[in-house]
Amino acid sequence: MTDPWTLANDKARRAKVTLAPLTTVEDADLLNEVIGVTWGGQHLDREVVRALAISGNTSWGAFDGERLIGFVLGWAGVDDDGLHVHSHMLASIPDRRHAGVGEALKLAQRAHALDQGIDVVRWTFDPMVARNAWLNLGKLGVVVDRFARSFYGDMSDAINQGERSDRVTVAWNLRREPGPYVVAADPIDLVMRSPGAGPQPAVADAAPTTAARIEVPAEYHDLRVADPELGAAWRDAVAGALERCLDAGMRGAAFDRARSAYVFATPEVIEGGL
Numbered sequence: 001m002t003d004p005w006t007l008a009n010d011k012a013r014r015a016k017v018t019l020a021p022l023t024t025v026e027d028a029d030l031l032n033e034v035i036g037v038t039w040g041g042q043h044l045d046r047e048v049v050r051a052l053a054i055s056g057n058t059s060w061g062a063f064d065g066e067r068l069i070g071f072v073l074g075w076a077g078v079d080d081d082g083l084h085v086h087s088h089m090l091a092s093i094p095d096r097r098h099a100g101v102g103e104a105l106k107l108a109q110r111a112h113a114l115d116q117g118i119d120v121v122r123w124t125f126d127p128m129v130a131r132n133a134w135l136n137l138g139k140l141g142v143v144v145d146r147f148a149r150s151f152y153g154d155m156s157d158a159i160n161q162g163e164r165s166d167r168v169t170v171a172w173n174l175r176r177e178p179g180p181y182v183v184a185a186d187p188i189d190l191v192m193r194s195p196g197a198g199p200q201p202a203v204a205d206a207a208p209t210t211a212a213r214i215e216v217p218a219e220y221h222d223l224r225v226a227d228p229e230l231g232a233a234w235r236d237a238v239a240g241a242l243e244r245c246l247d248a249g250m251r252g253a254a255f256d257r258a259r260s261a262y263v264f265a266t267p268e269v270i271e272g273g274l
Helices: 004-014 025-038 046-054 101-115 130-140 220-226 228-247
Strands: 018-022 059-064 067-079 082-092 120-125 143-148 167-173 188-193 201-203 211-215 251-256 261-265
Touching: 004 018, 004 101, 018 025, 018 046, 018 067, 018 101, 025 046, 025 059, 025 067, 025 082, 046 059, 046 067, 059 101, 067 101, 067 120, 082 101, 101 120, 101 130, 120 130, 130 167, 130 251, 143 228, 188 228, 201 228, 211 228, 220 228, 228 251, 228 261
Parallel strands: 082 120, 188 211
Antiparallel strands: 018 059, 059 067, 067 082, 120 167, 143 167, 143 251, 188 201, 211 261, 251 261
């Protein structure tokens, strides 16, 4: 396995940032500036960053000079599958997105967790956000193994206000070299754009068996703002398909960027195993 910190720092250099731990109340002020321009209407109590750091749950920042442009924040947790890091927040300022900053931060979180003897990171994200799906499944190599509608209930931040807070939960195996899984089977389409009917979702009646594809809008937030009813229709269609796949014992193992679609599969057709 490639040295985890080498991977993280190499990615940071390519993204033109420097990685550093966030441990002080002053760091919390910088972190809250990023939160403000990312979500709006949210902030993190200053003492929380300090408390996380002294308990071994160090947040990591991406700096351009002295300016914090992104961060990742999480803490150690235990569930039925054992010890893991729960990654709660990842953000970068708008003008530095899609440049590798988020990936560098996740790689730093991975390296830090491995230093502590932790082999898994878990987090949630909105399955409707294709760019996050691509980072998580297409670059890092996480697996979707859980889903819940309205996971956080009603949210008040600028991005999520008025939206049902559906979330997938993912698991990232840190002992595996970061990168996507390959599904060795042809997936059936469960949700896709309706042919000739504009951006409406079409839902297939077929039962998922070995591999299935679930399409999402490439820019869901733009679609939702332009047409809230259409956005809700897509969210309902995707939620139903995710539930069907997980109930069938499948896992989300890949993201087809060309189709803007999740690929779910049973473990035996996921190359390299889970």
